[in-house]
Amino acid sequence: MMGAAATAMPSGASGKLTAQAAPAGTTVERIDRRLQGAKGPVDVWVTIDAPSMAAQQAKLASAAGIEKSNKLSSGESKTAMAQSLEKYRGEVGAQQSKVAVSLASVGAEELGRVQVAHNAIAVRVDASQLEQIALIPGVAKVRPVINYEMTLSETVPYVGGAAVQASGKDGTGVTVAVLDSGIDYTHRNLGGAGTLAAYAAAHGGAAGDPLSTTLDGLFPTAKVIGGYDFVGEAWPTFGDRSEDPDPIDFQGHGTHVADIIAGKSADGTHVGMAPGAKLLAIRVCSAVATSCNGVALLKAVDFALDPNQDGNFNDAADIIHLSLGSDYGQIQDDLTEALEDAVDLGIVVVASAGNGSNKPYVVGSPSIGPGVISVAQTQVPSAIAIPLVINSPASIAGTYGNTSTVEWSPVGAGATGNVAFIGRGCPAGSVAAGSPADPILNSPAGKIALIDRGGCSVSLKVDYAVDNGAIGVLIGLVAPGDAVSFSYGGGDSFAPTLVIQQSLSSAIKARLNAADTVNVSISPTSGIPLVGSMASTSSRGPSSLQTIKPEIGAPGASVSAVVGTGDGEEAFGGTSGAAPMVSGAAALLLQAFPSRTPIQIKSMLMNSANTQVFTNPALLPGGLAPITRIGAGELRVDKAIGLNAIAWNPDDESAALSFGQVDAAFDGVVLVKKVRVQNFSNSSRTYSIARSFRYADDAASGAVSVIAPGSVHVGPKGKTDFLVSLLIKGSKLPTWTLNGGTLGGNGAALNGPEYDGYITLTSGSEKLSLPWHVLPRKASATVASPFVKTKNGGSLKLLNLGVETGDYDVFSLTGQSPRIPRDELPGAGDNFAIVDLQSVGVRHLPAAVFGADYLEFAISTFGQRVHPNYPAEFDVYIDSNNDGTPDYVVFNTENGGFSASGQNVVFIANLTTGGAATAVFFTDADLDSGNVIFTVPMNASAGGINVGVAPGTTFGFSVFAFDNYFTGAQTDAVENMLFTPGNARFGVAGDPFGTVTPRSFATVPVTSATVPDAKSTETGLLLMYRRNAVLESEVIRVK
């Protein structure tokens, strides 16, 4: 049903002024706090309470999803949606007209209207009339029009773009292909007329409008010189991918990106990084979902290489830009491979690293492609963190930087007052339907409310507190960890709000309980500048190829063009907003040096980057960001354009030295990388070479030494190479504590074992810097001697020649699988992964020793994964009663879903009862490993979630391996295994795990028993090693 109910306008939207329409106090809440105290003429956005066209479209899409299950064809849905949207557009227009009449009646001068992304009217009005405007029926909010030109002017000059533009380079002659959701070529920043009418003529204003598929004489333009729509209007929600010649944007992502790269308004007040560059709008991303079509992407790369489709690439774009990808990037990705080929053809390719946050190995494809430039996000220059200042009592007075703001309730001018702890603060009906309001423990009237997180949406808590008189709100976390932000979940009464850590919340409560008065300030004046630091959401490397990715950072959140608004602008963040800064910078360099190759342009950008980038000045003052977050540093294109030479590693196609992950079992591990230096000048140059560590404690440890010559000489227009070596002393490395379970998403934990820094070449005032990085794992080198058999078993001797204690776990070996032939394994671009099982083992941890019965399954594979999350899932199907039908399945997956947490966990699902699977333990799996161990509650002794196996009862099981990244396909299996807990054929006397100290051996007593084949498929023992060089697992054949 997409009928009247879905499109009905809110009641009361008559447009007449009526002072009785709203209860007292409502108008103040509708007026943005930034307008409080305003005098004289002000420019404001009057937001109307009906959804924007885009929001309405989303609603209809959702509704259509329900209808699809009712057998309505996609064609019918599409038609119905278009009709509904068209009707709704008329209603929005009518409502805006009514509100506009009321605005005019209070002397407001209309500046413009928007309907697509926002439903609002911009007016200039005397501030004394704001309360009257807020009373107009249908008005939801009155917000200031931000002087975006001022904000825009932050980022381009900050990275050196304005200086380069002032020197006469603006990207003229360079073409950038933007593979995204299309481009609104009618926007004033992109050479369009800059009117709503122009957009309506080009698109029609609703997805599926026929105008959005035809050129109508409006495209191409002088700015957006070509393009194509390879995805169409319907995919994936309403129908199949389709193609049409009109790449007009509806969703908005691509328009932001294009503006940051090459925007330029006719009046010259707005300029992107390369305002003289031309654009190709190649539409590959959906207008109705966040997906970008895989077929469309491959066609788009072809189009970028040959826009006129004549088979000759002489009209190829100079730069291909992609603010899209997939976290945990894998080299088998076909788009990554295609873009590598594009780089080989001389195209500069720039891609966002992703917004996967500070999780090891989360950096996405296609940015992991060696030749692709992978871009991280840094903070805009004006960004600040707002701490909580406790003014009194003295015992806890101070400035606390581990806070977070919430977008929907900004700090604004701030607030100072005494704190009142009101409890959980959930209003009636917010916890569950009909739930009572939480009691207000202490009145917050005129105070700053402290509220515990939990139970209901945080925005409803704030609303509840403000309704009870609070002038500010502190949301106290109830579990340890950094302060985090929260999304909007309802409510309309807000006051300056900060989220604080549990520890600080507890400290405040303790003083309140002691009858102290706690006075605090939430104030932007005490803000901590974040300029030159990381955005917390920017994805971390290294890549799955063990390379330094991302490679360069740039500020995100540049204010840029909003689709369908004519001339509207707003901040656009994430690495999607950062990467266009780099594409624009590359365009400036290509104008200056049109014959330079992708690796030369990339090296210019990386060699000149500002290396002084910090993690978070509010949380970690002075703490530099690790190389695997920022790569070479933050973009400085004014420095790049002036370089006389560049330095890079030709093997990895990057101006970075990626030594990767290495198991260091002894003190003489040596890794070598080549640096190539190219001199563009007409005179010979000599560069001194400095080696530095990012962190003083890494240098002081003596575990890693960087070896390089003291200088390098390069002749005029010449090239020369030198080597940089790392000498790793395994014994001095810290003990490896990383894992892919509990710490699988913990980037901070990666800081310890990583070693990184810069190689800096200096000649006069010119500096060329290359980041270096290695992830050494202090390792044992344990091997088992041949099994020595005795009457009732025998023994194993484990010899550890390494520098780390050798940890081992012993399992009954129940199955093996042959190695899959090399010619069946995927290569780069093949779009599938093979998970190749090697050995499977199992053991019983008895209740008598471990308090409850547990089973542990050991799975080793040929080949390693950098992270246990991807691309492998293992399913253990357990036939608890051995009747031939599986009863449970145990499997691993990422906690919370794809790229949600980085943590790998073990789930159990009951195949008999069905229903949801339940997580039972974190997966025992390391980074850079081919081993996983699943711990599983065996029976009720270990809790209600178990696999129903009794000691002494034979169960059957099979292990299946899946590619869980590309195809979902099963890639290998070991089936029909049997094991009897408490009656193993082979085992060890005592604990089935232990350690071998470095440079020594341990003897492991092996037991054996006569168990019929009907009860066991054991053929020996499976040794699983941790942090062990060379061998990760070892099979000991006993039978």
Add this chain to the structure above:
Amino acid sequence: MYAGLIASVVLAAAQVSPGSPQTVEVLVVLSEPALASLPRDATADQRAKLQQRIQRQQDDIMTRLAALGAVESARVQGLRNAIAVKLPPAAIDSAKKIKGVIGVHTISHRNRVDD
């Protein structure tokens, strides 16, 4: 793959097409070299000849794929010589055996990197 039943883990893969649950979309990679294999200074005649060979091979193989129930959805020839088709999963093995087919790959979709 059990996790796929409880969480969205697989990025895209050979997705069943809306409205036609019996088919999957795959990329059929062909043996003739793509246009990008030509040297930069290749003549127009060389380019035209390779384009003709690619076109001919794509036409021939598409005919064979159609006989397996495949429906063409796209062709590329710049960086890859390949045809995207929707076909019954059971036909994939047969498609791999067609002379001139060097690979049948799943289609991976990506996501915008939203803020």
